[in-house]
Amino acid sequence: MRRQLPNRSVGFVNQTRHSDADLWTLWNTAQQTLASKIDLNPVQQSIANAPADILAGDPRALTIRPLQLTVASAPDLSSQTLLAATGTRRPDPTGLIACPQPCDVRYTPAYSLYQPAVVKYAASWESSGSSFDTIVEYEFENQILFALGYDTSWR
Numbered sequence: 001m002r003r004q005l006p007n008r009s010v011g012f013v014n015q016t017r018h019s020d021a022d023l024w025t026l027w028n029t030a031q032q033t034l035a036s037k038i039d040l041n042p043v044q045q046s047i048a049n050a051p052a053d054i055l056a057g058d059p060r061a062l063t064i065r066p067l068q069l070t071v072a073s074a075p076d077l078s079s080q081t082l083l084a085a086t087g088t089r090r091p092d093p094t095g096l097i098a099c100p101q102p103c104d105v106r107y108t109p110a111y112s113l114y115q116p117a118v119v120k121y122a123a124s125w126e127s128s129g130s131s132f133d134t135i136v137e138y139e140f141e142n143q144i145l146f147a148l149g150y151d152t153s154w155r
Contacts, residue, residue: 008067015072017126026133027066030140034061038145041154043104053154064144070116071136073123077107093124104154110135112142112152119143 012023036057044050076093083089085106090096096107097120103111110121119139125132142155 010065010067011069012066013068013070013072015070018132023071023136026137027140030137030144031061031064033137034141034144035059038150040145040150040152044154047104050154058148060148061144064147066140066143067117069143070118072118072120073126074120076122076124082107093122095122095124097122110139112139112146114143114146114152117143 012020014020014023016023034057038055038058040053040055041050045052074097077096077098079090079092079094082094082096094107095109097109097111099105099108099111100113109125110119112119119136121132121135121139125135142152145155146152
């Protein structure tokens with residue numbers, strides 16, 4: 001069952017320093033990745049040593065389009081706040097933002113919301129080139145998987 005609404009226009013609400021063409025390239029790469037292989041629990045694997053939940057690709061991923069998907073940065077969590085909250089020392093910029101609940105982690109480089117469709121990432125990643133691409137592409141995968149009806153709770 002598809003969760004996208006047909007009355008919303010296709011595209012991004014681009015609040016990044018990158019062009020819409022850049023975002024479309026990342027979206028298309030995310031589609032190709034999911035058409036060939038799906039990893040449903042990378043977060044669970046990293047924080048709980050859970051076994052991988054890898055599925056064969058889903059060719060329907062190639063048909064999903066972003067519907068007014070907001071892509072925007074959020075200010076990095078300060079190193080002082082991170083230290084006070086977790087005891088973890090990390091220099092500024094930390095590359096982390098608070099992950100809204102329910103979330104499997106407290107702080108993350110990026111996260112997705114699905115209704116409304118939003119991708120947020122730590123502002124310091126904006127100028128990091130390939131790291132920005134990797135982070136946003138991963139969040140685009142999450143948006144596509146959600147639209148296809150997959151459980152994205154461990155992504």
